[in-house]
Amino acid sequence: MMLDSETKAVELPEDHGTELRLWLRLLTCTTLIEGEVRSRLRERFDVTLPRFDLMAQLDKAPDGMTLSDLSKRMMVSNGNVTGLVERLVESGHLDRRTSDTDRRVQFIRLTKLGRAEFRKMAAEHETWIADIFGDLSHKDIRELMRLLAKTKASAQRSAKARTP
Template sequence: MTISAIPLDAETNAVEMPDDHRDELRLWLRLLTCSNLIEGEIRRRLRDRFNVTLPRFDLMAQLDKAPDGMTLSDLSKRMMVSNGNLTGLVDRLVASGHIDRRVSETDRRAQMISLTPMGQSEFRTIAGEHENWIAELFGGLNKKDQKDLMRLLAKTKYSARHAVHGDNE
C-alpha cells in the first residue's frame, strides 16, 4: 500500500500548512491558565492569611510526611527543585524557627532536616485550610468531572514524561 492510495480528504488544503498544532497549543494555554489561576490564588491566601510562601509550605508538607526528617537531597528530589534553591529556603525556615537542621550521624556531608514542634503545629493548621481552599476552587466540578479530569491528566502526565525523557526514567 503506497501513500498515494490514501484518498485526499476535505481538509487537504495542507499545502501552506505543514502541520496544524493550534489545538494542542490552545489546550496547553488553557492548562497553564488553570494552573496559574489556582496556584496564584493559593499563594495569595497563604500570604494574606498565614504570612507564608508556597515554597515554604511545600517544603513543610514534605517534612510533615517524614517524621524522622530528610536530607536536602531528598527534599530536592521530592520537590523537583535545585539543590541551591533548597539551601536558601532551608536557611530561611531555620531562621524563622519552623525547621531544625542537624548533621547526619552517619554522613558528615548530609544534614537531617525536620519540622520543629512549632513548625509542625503551624503547618497542620495551614494544611487544613489549604485543603478547603482547593475543594472550593474545584467546587464547580462534580465527581464524574473530577474522575474524568484525573484520568486525562494522568494520560497527559504520561505523554509529557514520555516526550521529556524519551521513554526511560
C-alpha cells in the same frame, strides 16, 4: 515522533494548534489557582507558597528528609532548597541534623512549632482547594485525574527521550 520526522517526506508543517491551546489552558488554570492560594496564604498566615510547599513535603516524612529528596519532590533546584531551608531554620520552623554515616547528608525535619503551624495552615488550605474545585462533579474529578495522569506520563516520556 522521532521515527515520524525521519520517515516523513521532508517536513509538511502539521497542525499542532490543539495541543498548544491545551497547554495554554493548563497553564492558565495552574497560574490562576496558584495565585489564589499564594494570596490566601499570605493574607491568612503571612507565609509564602514555597515555604508552605516545603513544609508540606516534610509533614509527610516525620523522620526527616535530605535536601536532595526535598529538591526532587518539589521539582526545584538544589540551590533553591538550600536557601528555603536556611530561612525556615532561621525562623524556627525547621531543624537540621547531619547524618552520622555520611557527613555530606543533612536530615531536615519540622520542629514542633513548624509542625503545629503547618497543620493549621494545611487544614484551611484544604478547604480553599475544595472550594476552588467546587464546581466539578465527582465524575469530572475522576476523569481529570485520569487524563492528567496520562498527560504526566506523556510529558515524562518526551522529556526522557530528549535526555537519554
